[in-house]
Amino acid sequence: MRLRPHHALCIQKFTGHGYDDRFTEHMTEICETLQKFHETQVNIIYGCDELCAVCPHNRAGKCATLEKVEAMDAAVAEALGVEAGDALPWRELAARAREGVFETDRFKKICGSCEWFDLCRTTKI
Template sequence: MFLRPHHLLCMQKFSGHGYSLAFTAHMTALLHNLHAHPDTPVTLICRCDDLCAACPHNQDGICESAEKVARLDAGVLNAASLSAGETGSWNALTERARRSILLTDAFHSICACCEWYPLCRQTEAEYER
């Protein structure tokens, strides 16, 4: 599957909230499948991905907040020493994002600009348990 780098954070922080019912249902289905198959290969891309597919802000393959999400993607790639185009298992990539970002101050510096930040900073990440 294909994911934007910052979605390695959002998917771990997901607590049932999202942009629309279709979006949250799609996120839930993706996570259910990834938890059942944690070795699923994930390729990082800096454009609309498998999660964006059900997002109301995806306008013909372009995110309405393209500038903001590009900054989030760049922040994640930099902090986790990852590259666009890189492929790894869901398990390996989320673990890397957890250790280098979610469990460090990088989470706050990367995510503070996001409208969901107040919620995400209260949400226990899947792998923080």
């Protein structure tokens, strides 16, 4: 599964809220798959990924909020010690996101400006 770095955070904090019904349904399927199959291989990419595929903010393969998203991806990649082209099991990526972001003050620094931050901040994983 191809994922951009910051989606390693969003997937773990997902509680069924998305940009529209199609996006939410698709994200629910992805989250359920990864919860069930921890060893799923994740390929890190910078660019539109599996979640972006049906996002209403995906404009011909580019995120409409690209600048913000690229900054988040860069910060998360650094915190998790991954880069584009890396491949690792979801279990490992998720653990790095918990230890490298959620359990540190990086969480607020990276996600503080996101519209979902209050929801994610209070969502237990």
